[in-house]
Amino acid sequence: MCQFTNDQQEATSTPEQTAEVIRAKYVPDSKLCQTAFTYAAQHLGPSILHHSIRVYLYTQALSSKLEKPSSKNLTTMLFIAAMFHDIGTHDAFNGPGRFEVCGADAAVTFLRANAHDHDMTEAELQEIWIGIACHTSPEIAERISAFSKLIRLAVLTDFDRPGLRREFQVEELTAEIETSLPRLAIEKILGDAVVRQIMGKKEGADRLRKGPNNSWPGSLLRGELEKEPGYAGVNKYF
Template identity: 30%
Template sequence: MNRDSFSIATSSKAEVVEMQTAESRPLFREPKVVIPVPTPQTKYQHVQPGVPDTLLAREATGLLHEFSTPLLFNHSHRVFFWANEMGRRSGQPYDQELLFICAAFHDLGLLEKFSSAEDRFEVDGANAVRQFLEHHGVPSARIQVAWDAISLHTTPGIVQYKPIEVELLYNGVGLDVLGIGYDEFPDDLRKKIVAQYPRVNFKQDIAKAFLGGFEHKTRSAEGTCNEDICSHFIRNYKRSNFYEQIQSSAFPNSE
C-alpha cells in the first residue's frame, strides 16, 4: 500500500480508500436536495439608491421583490446599509457588491420557497446564494466568502477570523435585530436608513418570521440562538441537552 491510500476494516473485508489532500477537491459539497433559485422577472430588477447597480445586485433585489416579504426586504436592505457603513469606517477594502448579495440572501432560507426539509435556514440561504453565484460564473473563492457569511450570520465567535465581508454581514444583522452597536452608529445615518426602510412592528414580526422558517424542522435550531424562538412560541418545546447526550453515549468509560 502506498502513502496515497489507506485501509478501512469492515465486517467482511478491508476496503482501500484513496486519500486526497484538501486542495485537490472541490471547495463545496453539494446539498442532498437542490432547491432551484429562479431568475426574477425583469420588472423587479431595480436596485435601491445606494446599492451597487450591477447585474448581480439587480437580480438579488429582484428575488427580494418577487419572492420575499416587505419585512425581509426592508430588513435585508437595512442590514446592507449598516454593514456597508461599518465597512467604510473600518478603512479596509471590502467587496461591496458581494456584501449586498449576502444581505439580500441571508434570510431567504426562512421562506418556504427556499427552505429545505432538514438544514438550518442559514444553510438554505447559503446554498441558494451559491447556486445563484455559480449560475453567473462567479469564481469559487468569492462564492465561498458569500456561503460562509450567510451560513455563519447567527453564529458568534467565528466571523472575526473570516474574510471581512463575513464579519460585516454578522455585525449588520446584529445591529438590526439585536441593536448591537446602536449607540456607536452615526445617529443621522441611522435615522435616514430607518426612514427609508421602516421597522414597522419589526421586533414582533421578525421573531414570527424566524419561527415560520424552522417550525417544521425544529431540530435544525438545536444548539443555536434559534432555540430561544422555539422555546418562546412552541408549547412544551424541549431542547436536547448536551450534558445528557454525553452521559448517555453508548461508549462506556474505560476501566
C-alpha cells in the same frame, strides 16, 4: 446543500416603499445586483426586504470603521450576502437545515446560475456562503473572516445590539434609512418565520436539524414553547 421545496409563494408587493423606488435609491447599478434585488423582492415580504437593504447599507457604513475585506468585488459581495442572509426563511428555500445554511446555499446557487454576470472566484463565493451561514453565530462570525464579521455586525446594528449604532456612530444614518425603509415589525416577523419552519418539521431529528439546541433558531423555538398562552409579541429570545 439544502434541497429547495416546490412550494413557491407569490411575490409580495411593498406598499410602504415600492420595490422600484428601493431599487432606484439603494441598489448598485451592476446587472448582477439588479438581478439579485429582483430575485429577493420576489421572495421576501416588505419587512424582511427592508431589513436586508438596511443591512447592506450598514455594511457600507461599517466598512470604513472595521478591517475592510480585500476584493474588487466587495460591494457586490456585500449586497448579495445582505439580500440572501434571511431568504432561507421563505418556503421556496425551506430545506432540512438551518435557515441560515439554506440562505447561503441559495446565494451560491444564484451566483452560479448568473455566472455570466460576474467574475467572482470560488473563494469569493465561499466567503459569501460563510458570511450568510454564520451571521447568527456569535464569536464565530466575528473571527472567521473580515467579510463574515462585517455581515454579522451589520445585522446586529440593524437590531442595535448591543448599542452598536452609538458605538459606530450611525444614529443619523439609522434615522434616515428607517424613514425610507420602515422596520415593519421585523423582530416579530423574522422570529415567527424561523419558528414556523422549525415547527413544520417532524418532531425529533428533523426538527432538531432545523433548529439545533443552543443555536439562534433553536433558542427561538424554545421561546415559542415557553411563551404564555395568548402571547403575541416578539419572541423573548430574539
